[in-house]
Amino acid sequence: MEKEKVDCGFCGGKTELKFETLELLDGKVILKQQPYYKCKKCRKEFVSSEQMRETEKEINSFNVLRPIISTGRSLAITVPADLAKFYNLKKGENVRLIPESRHLLKVKIS
Numbered sequence: 001m002e003k004e005k006v007d008c009g010f011c012g013g014k015t016e017l018k019f020e021t022l023e024l025l026d027g028k029v030i031l032k033q034q035p036y037y038k039c040k041k042c043r044k045e046f047v048s049s050e051q052m053r054e055t056e057k058e059i060n061s062f063n064v065l066r067p068i069i070s071t072g073r074s075l076a077i078t079v080p081a082d083l084a085k086f087y088n089l090k091k092g093e094n095v096r097l098i099p100e101s102r103h104l105l106k107v108k109i110s
């Protein structure tokens with residue numbers, strides 16, 4: 001299904017298709033055999049946008065309950081460490097909050 005021949009977007013080297021099982025939220029969410037590419041030259045790992053879409057489709061069916069905490073005058077919601085890693089979130093970076101309705105607030109990661 002997946003195209004085997006994808007060149008590395010960083011160095012142009014040859015890549016190999018690999019699979020990994022992702023465990024999120026202390027194993028409550030398990031995404032089995034997620035495909036990704038690994039460059040044989042520079043060893044960087046990356047996913048194609050199609051692979052990312054597939055993973056997103058699976059992850060869509062899960063949610064996690066988080067308490068609201070206060071930091072100074074703002075309210076904050078913490079992101080569990082493994083989700084932060086999955087989305088490659090880093091302290092100091094910005095995310096965008098998108099109000100969808102009275103009951104849904106989306107977080108967009110650029």
Ligand SMILES: [Zn+2]
Nearest residue numbers: 008011039042
């Ligand atoms: Zn490379």
